[in-house]
Amino acid sequence: MHPLRAVILDLDDTLFDDTACTHAGLAALAAEHGVQHWTSERLFARHAEHIRAIDPLLFRGEVDAHGARLLRMTRLLTDLGVPNPDGEAATRTYRTAYRAAWTLLDGAVDLLSGLRSRGLRTAVLTNYVREVQQEKLIHFGLDKLIDVTLCIEDMPAPKPDIRAYHAACTALGVVPAEAVMIGDSWENDVEGARRAGLRAVWVNRHNRPAPGPAVPQVRHLNAAGALIV
CATH class of the missing domain: 1.10.150 (DNA polymerase; domain 1)
Structure with missing residues (x-):
């Protein structure tokens, strides 16, 4: 691996x-x-x-x-x-x-800070427009903890198209096998990422049954860092 x-x-x-x-x-x-x-x-x-x-x-x-x-x-x-x-x-x-009502999910800042302290490159990959998403990142200071942000305008196709994840990997200077995708959507953040050759961690806050083959999952971001190895 x-x-x-x-x-x-x-x-x-x-x-x-x-x-x-x-x-x-x-x-x-x-x-x-x-x-x-x-x-x-x-x-x-x-x-x-x-x-x-x-x-x-x-x-x-x-x-x-x-x-x-x-x-x-x-x-x-x-x-x-x-x-x-x-x-x-x-x-x-x-x-x-x-x-x-804007709020981050518990553990978001700690997770990103921890990844950065480990020397890992980070990206946000989101199927929405930059005008909206960048405002959120800047509001919470997450833009300073993220190396690359790819919004719908920056992708050849949205998630779960494999080209979206490959675009993020290219922007980060890594190959898919060197990256993991973390997200709450089974289709967009787990299945699509795995088809593109990435690893995946599912944020399953409501403890839903996995729709497909098991992957590492967390209910809270505080636990995600330990699964990223």
């Missing part, structure tokens, strides 16, 4: 608690409009459906990040039965609460 030289990490729900922040933003939106007939889980799921539908427009450059939010909020309010939905106002409400 090749010696490990680099660690590639997902961002949302791996280092940054995007799920909690999204719930906070949606709760603020629901409260503002007096929405009581949808559970928070249903609201979260419908919001995620709109993200999946709108993201291709964003990635093709047909809308920018703000335009994608406007469209998402307008569609969501329509689903909720809000008459004459004001996407701009809804975006402000959602975004204010979302940002106020």
Whole structure:
């Protein structure tokens, strides 16, 4: 086995608690409009459906990040039965609460600092736009602990396409066998990485059964460092 030289990490729900922040933003939106007939889980799921539908427009450059939010909020309010939905106002409400709830997952800074102290190269590989993701990294000072950040604009194709992981390895100056991918998505951060020739560590915060062959897994980032050998 090749010696490990680099660690590639997902961002949302791996280092940054995007799920909690999204719930906070949606709760603020629901409260503002007096929405009581949808559970928070249903609201979260419908919001995620709109993200999946709108993201291709964003990635093709047909809308920018703000335009994608406007469209998402307008569609969501329509689903909720809000008459004459004001996407701009809804975006402000959602975004204010979302940002106020920004937090890293426990162990994120310690993990990155520990990897750096071991002389390992680090990268963030994320299937979202740089305008949004870089803001998070800078806000928490993670940009100073990461050697390379690859967002959707920097990849020939998004995860789980093997070219995404190979692009990260090239940027880090390593071959795939010298790198490990850490992330919460089985498809994007485990299966895709392994197909590309990398090792993988699954961040399984909710202790879900593995959908495929076993890989090292952690519920908390504090335990990840010990698995990276």
